[in-house]
């Protein structure tokens with residue numbers, strides 16, 4: 326069994342992973358993951374690790390690919406716990422493979438990049454995604470995979486849609502997968518697909534920082550880490566889209582179900598009283614966004630992502646939101662892995 330990874334390719338992948346992780350339009354917090362195959366071994370980003378740290382931290386875990394793929398084919402629940410397939414002898418730090426390891430294992434190409442690209446997500450939440458992406462991706466061997474919960478359900482969804490030669494997947498309400506035989510080819514394909522899917526963001530006025538600072542004072546809330554996060558509250562269409570529900574899994578994991586929008590004249594305390602809880606973020610239409618004081622850096626990254634995604638959605642399109650059951654399975658699912666990811670992000 327070949328387990329020796331090509332050191333040069335691994336170095337190239339780490340550099341690309343760090344670049345992807347540093348681009349908030351490609352990945353946010355611990356989201357997104359990259360992998361490299363060496364024989365039967367899949368080197369995949371560890372759960373809870375951030376791609377942006379790929380050059381300074383050891384973030385890759387070796388996984389026995391054959392047994393994992395067999396578990397997916399058998400619909401064995403163990404495929405939902407990829408740590409069972411980590412190769413302990415090559416994993417002295419006991420890192421856990423990403424929950425999305427099966428996505429990488431199912432692609433036959435040697436290098437796989439999975440990103441939560443805002444250009445892709447903004448299209449992948451539209452009910453017309455498959456048709457619109459088809460128009461934009463002519464000449465590319467791609468497949469559309471309708472939304473499934475990450476882990477075994479998503480792996481099965483991919484297996485149903487995968488055809489020989491496909492090297493690009495658009496995951497409904499989720500993101501993008503590109504695959505190639507080399508890191509350099511995978512990077513080229515990523516940027517090609519991204520530019521083909523790109524749409525301009527609707528522009529907004531500047532946030533009202535003075536009003537937000539007043540609203541935050543004494544309420545246990547603060548300004549978001551990125552000024553870009555405010556746009557979702559400044560554009561009426563973005564605000565309406567956000568208020569209507571949850572659009573993709575990491576939003577639910579880091580921010581909870583949907584988005585909370587303050588009513589006219591409401592203060593932070595009024596919103597909390599109305600909900601009976603303090604939401605991680607509150608949108609104040611026309612002013613901007615406030616984050617709860619203890620919100621994690623992952624929550625900040627996802628709040629900015631919401632602004633970047635909603636600003637690109639076609640306002641005339643019908644949107645697919647996660648159902649109540651899909652929200653529930655994300656909130657309740659996988660204490661061992663996704664919670665760990667959430668904590669690591671804090």
Ligand SMILES: [Zn+2]
Nearest residue numbers: 357425499500
């Ligand atoms: Zn993902």
